[in-house]
Amino acid sequence: MRAAIVEQAGHDPISGDFPEPEPIDGEQVFELVGAGVHQVVRSLASGRHYGSSGRYPQLPGVDAVARTSGGDLVYTGHVRAPWGTMAQRMAARLAIPVPVGADPLAVAAGMNPAGSGWWPLKTRHNELGCLGTVWVLGATGMSGRLAVQEAFLLGAAQVVAVGRNQAVLEQLRATGAVTVDLGDPDATTQLGETGDPEMVLDYVWGDVAQLAFAALGRTGLHEDTADISYVQIGSLAGAEAAVPSTLLRSRRLRLSGSGAGSVSTQQMLQQLPELIGHIAAGRLEVPYTAYPIAEVERAWSHTGPTRAVVIPGS
Numbered sequence: 569m570r571a572a573i574v575e576q577a578g579h580d581p582i583s584g585d586f587p588e589p590e591p592i593d594g595e596q597v598f599e600l601v602g603a604g605v606h607q608v609v610r611s612l613a614s615g616r617h618y619g620s621s622g623r624y625p626q627l628p629g630v631d632a633v634a635r636t637s638g639g640d641l642v643y644t645g646h647v648r649a650p651w652g653t654m655a656q657r658m659a660a661r662l663a664i665p666v667p668v669g670a671d672p673l674a675v676a677a678g679m680n681p682a683g684s685g686w687w688p689l690k691t692r693h694n695e696l697g698c699l700g701t702v703w704v705l706g707a708t709g710m711s712g713r714l715a716v717q718e719a720f721l722l723g724a725a726q727v728v729a730v731g732r733n734q735a736v737l738e739q740l741r742a743t744g745a746v747t748v749d750l751g752d753p754d755a756t757t758q759l760g761e762t763g764d765p766e767m768v769l770d771y772v773w774g775d776v777a778q779l780a781f782a783a784l785g786r787t788g789l790h791e792d793t794a795d796i797s798y799v800q801i802g803s804l805a806g807a808e809a810a811v812p813s814t815l816l817r818s819r820r821l822r823l824s825g826s827g828a829g830s831v832s833t834q835q836m837l838q839q840l841p842e843l844i845g846h847i848a849a850g851r852l853e854v855p856y857t858a859y860p861i862a863e864v865e866r867a868w869s870h871t872g873p874t875r876a877v878v879i880p881g882s
Contacts, residue, residue, distance in 0.1 A: 569586060569587075569656040570584075570585065570861050570862070570881075571583075572655070572878060573625050575625045576624050576625075577614060577624060578614055580868050581613065581654070581868055582865065583865075586651075589657055589659035590659065594661045595659040595661050596660065596661070597657055597658070598635060598636060598642065598644055598663075599634055599656065599657055600634055600653070600879070601633045601672045601673070601676065601879070602632060602633050603652075603653040603676055603878045605628075605867050605878060606681060607711075608630060609629055610628075612628065613628040625650065626650040626652065627653075627654055629647070629653030630645055630653065631644065631653060631679055632654075632658065633672040634653075634658065641665070641666040641672055642666060643676075643844055644660045644664070647660050656880055664840050664841055664844060667845065667849075670844075670847070673856055673858055673877050674848075674856060675844055676856075677855075677856035678714065678854030682714040682718065682846075684771075684826065684827075685704075685712075685801070687831050688767065688801075688826045689718050689722055689767065690722065693722045696766065698723055698725075699722055699723055699724040699725065699767065700725045700766040701726040701728065702719040702767045703759070703765045703768040703769070703780065704771070705731075705772055705776050705780055706730070706731060706776065707729035707730055707736075707740060707747075708729075708731030708732060709802075710854075710873075711801070711802065712729070712771050714852055715771075716740055717743070717853065720745075726746060727745045728745065728747075728759065728765070730748045732749065732750045734751075736873065737749060748762075755779060756783050759780065759783040764784075764796060766796065767796070767797045768780060768798040768799065769799055770799065771801050772802060772803070773800060773802065773805055773806055773807070774804075774808070775806060776805045777809035781810075782812075784819060784821070785818075786818055787818075792818065792820045794819065794820055794821075796820065796821040798822065798824070799824055799825065799826050800824070801825070801826050801827065811823065855874040857872075857877070860878075861879070864878055
């Protein structure tokens with residue numbers, strides 16, 4: 569079958585022929601409709617991600633929209649290595665129906681980046697019954713933009729979008745978000761003036777996290793009335809960040825991560841149908857650009873405001 573193939577760690581995928589998937593108990597064979605080229609897909613394929621299998625050659629891709637033998641559209645993933653979802657066919661157990669009338673490529677492009685913010689936002693919403701202020705660090709990337717939409721969808725009173733892309737910040741401002749440009753030398757002060765957040769979603773870490781820590785700093789011995797959940801999701805700005813000890817002692821702040829391993833698989837699976845529904849209904853807007861498997865090299869190097877999606881092609 570035709571597939572995107574990563575021959576060695578650190579190599580970009582090429583289009584070629586690969587053995588058909590070998591289903592085991594409980595697995596079905598699906599026909600590809602679309603598979604997103606997510607940041608985690610690149611990281612896993614390169615061998616840099618903590619979840620990398622280390623098996624080469626391998627097929628990249630963590631999730632997809634696919635068609636069953638009966639013709640139904642489903643969202644699927646969790647494919648056994650060395651297979652992935654960027655192939656004409658895949659074998660998997662996961663099969664969540666995609667609503668009739670949905671744009672399947674929007675679902676394929678959006679589920680992974682949207683899920684990264686949806687799990688912690690939904691959990692926090694369930695804890696509090698509502699959301700007050702939400703900071704999104706790295707709001708101009710695909711995941712961050714979707715997190716801004718999700719926070720508003722869940723009723724956040726204020727969403728603060730923090731990023732560097734001025735054009736995207738302007739778009740987010742038009743949706744009602746308060747924006748902070750990281751290129752502004754006064755960014756720390758501006759962020760602090762937005763008030764204490766109930767939740768911080770950090771897609772970038774590194775020096776941006778340290779800016780946020782500075783904005784969250786306080787003085788005095790009086791009891792902190794805030795209750796801040798700081799969730800680390802991505803590390804595009806750096807793998808490490810220095811957390812001030814005084815911040816942890818002076819504030820009611822919980823620092824945690826959201827990713828494969830730290831989030832219950834069962835919890836994620838339970839929430840997938842709702843998230844698919846929001847994308848299918850257009851409540852979460854997911855711009856994408858489609859490439860056939862034969863042009864996987866172009867898909868892999870794709871940049872810009874849309875998410876690349878690999879489709880079977882002709």
